[in-house]
Amino acid sequence: MSTSILARRAGLMALSLAAITAPAAAQQPAPAGPGLTMEQAVAAARENNPDMQATRNDAVASRAAVRAARADFLPSANASAGFGYTASGVQRFGSEVFGERPEYYSSNWNVGLSYDLSGAKLLQPRIARAQEQATTTRIAGYEANLEMQVRQQYLTALQAGEVAAQAQREVERTREHERLANAKLEVGSGTPLDVRRAQVERGRAEATLVQQQNTYETELLRLGLLMGVDLPQGTPLSSRFELFEPRWTADDLVRMALENNPNLLTARANTTAAQTQVRAARSAYLPSLSFQVGMTGSVYSAGDINPLVQQQLSGMQGAYASCNENNALRAAVGLSTTNCAVFDTSDPAVQDAVRRQVEAGNPNFPFGYERQPLQASMSISLPLFDGLSRERRIQEARVAESDARLAVTAQEQRLRSDVRGGLLSLQTAYRTAALQREVAANAAEELRMARERFRLGAATSLEVTDAQTRLAEAERAVIDAVYTYHKSLAALEALVSRSLR
Template sequence: MRRTGKIIIRMGLLLTTWSVVAAQAPGDRAGRPLIPLTLKQAVDMALAPDGNIRLRLAADAVQIAESRASQARSGLLPNFDATLVQQNLTRNLAALGIGFSVPLLGSMFPDVVGPFNVFDARTTGSQTVFDLSAIRRFGAARSGVDTAESEEQSAQDIVAGEVTRHYLTAWQARSRVETVRASVDLATALLDLAEDQKRAGTGTGIEVTRARVQLANERQRLLVAQNQYRAAELRLLKAIGLKLTDRVEITELFTHEPVNIDLNQAVAKALETRADLKAQRQREQTARLSHSAVKWERLPSLVAFGDYGTIGSAIDSAVPTRTYGVMMRLPIFDGGRRDARRAEARIQMDQERTKTADLEAQIEMELRIAFDNLESADEQIRVSAEGVELAQGELAQARRRYQAGVTTSLEVTDAQTRLERAQDNQIAAMFNFQVAKTDLALAMGLSREAVK
């Protein structure tokens, strides 16, 4: 019976430490070193230049927008070209209507002249003096840069929220692994106790069989939990931008810290800080400027031009020549193309205005859902904590009754199952609470600040 006493002591220790989550990750494979990882570190890695792929694409989009703005600006800046020409040519004057005779000499002017040489070194330039349409196009392109920058900030907020969710999912999966592992240890202890009691003549074979079935079930649950944890770990690694062969150790300790903020304040803050809303407002501004650019194409434009160079039959005989002037271009009729483009631009402007209003309503909806989820998660944490406390008490009583021989192991197994369910509920409640906080921060545009 000495061994039985040791097993009972072991069961007691397991019960008192049931809710403790171990720091070691399950099943360290192939001796790979674990990377300790807090939530802030995970988000910082994802937001690094070589982190999440979405951020790299967003940064590329900013550069593309800046290039387009430079192209639009070039229409307002001077343009210069230099040419150097050396040519030998002939000309058919008759083809140009030039042909006459000299009566006094009785000869005809030749139809074909040449060959002769022409050397021309010249610089030409032009400068837009006034073109309101080009000015509006440049403004639309600059607004596109602001849009891309806001979209990059929005991508950072989204990535921070996604990484937080993946981290929480990995934490939840790891916690379940440790909970199930504790259940396996307890089921092993119950099997040892049942076998000792049978050998001592105080137990039956059905008790041993029942304990073995329970142990097999717990081992099955452990395998499933470990696989779920590995899948969650892989998703976290991909979101961070690490190699999928790396291993991480979830070190964050999540606690229940109520959020004190009013819904109206949250809505006002979100409408001020949400990067995606800023980007949408910039898209609306871009559409408005594009519509204005098409509309003002009807106005005349003014361009100054000129050239200066030397021309002659050879370099040593070339003489300076120049041209300068001002040209006004006045659109009259283009077959209706301009009117069609203006109508298209007006529709696009109305679409962006509608999208802005819809996004503002979407933000308020997301905030209301986040507040409802927070309120529900608060209550879940309170109820789950009470459930774990009651289930632990039930299991302790069942263990004492089984030890005293007044009940069978079935009562202990049932109590163990209810405790497992209660602990799963507690883990899920904490997960739901942290996810609700993450959703609230994302809805307010504060995902990056929330983890700092």
């Protein structure tokens, strides 16, 4: 054998050994930024998710309803004040004319207390507390559902990252095969067809890698949307999970779910609230009491007292004439006379006295109030017939209660079925993952043997590419099986509302 042939074969063997011993996966640069764990993602979603925050706002309204129901047992107090104006003019009442009246300014105030008591008011605090409890459990259920969505999406993104890493390993394997095919072509033991076939496989692997990297970034965006934050591109997910054989019994898991599942607790709280609504509807047959007490004050002041003075003087003129006539009669019969000077309106002193009297009787505006006597009243009302409206409301409340009870029953049945089915899915996923790992190990050994045969010239490049394809499919099947297990476990944890890891 010539020296040149030996040299070429030695070079080919060196290249082949270098290709076989090359690392299976390229080392990718670590993404910038700290890693994100699943618990950190869940905590961020609880804090920042807009829908979660909007749901929590319902608790504020329910607590306010409880406080208002309790405060409704206190009496209601009110105070009011008013001001008025009446222009001057002739006052008429129907066909009666009362003469010229001056302009008037008026003001008034009122202070009162009222208290109402009924059967509905007595039950309102209980209704409000039941509704608050229903709201609290509903918020807890929404939070549990959000947590499950975040965990599932975290696992989906983590799975996409694993698939992208597998695609990167596949690219490196195809590149190694391409280098080996080129090396064999250079030493004369290979063919251009082997090189082209290797290049085709490498191109397919690179296209798959680009698609899987895009899928990973898309799943990260969806995770950030659930968290209510913007995740930086390439954020690493640092949580890792191990497979373990599920050893729980279905009965134990069902018991935990019936005790802790937030959706079931919400349905039970709705039933309690519906029962309270039935009692509230029945309270319409009870009597109601009403108490009122109040004080008022008012002022009615003339803007111009001259018309009032003139009216007073006109009346005194008639009294002056009558007094003089009476004195003449008394003098004729020898009786003593009275002093008519006090009615003489021509006397300025009398005019001044009348003006002072009118001024004193005209209250000051706006605060010259005259308080009215205290007023108090009590009434009792007993509903007799309202066109069967009470009966309709009671029946509606009973139907709502029955619907709530049936919803609890349906939720319990669904929960039992979901828990048992979830456990079966988890057990199946565990066994599938173990089998897929065996398949992947055999596929890796097949690829190693195919490469060795190709290096020695005992196999074509087609055998190598077929082995690479089968290994890639087996690795993706392992990833799918493993994450199907973890997702099934997360779904089961959501049903029983506790950690099972």
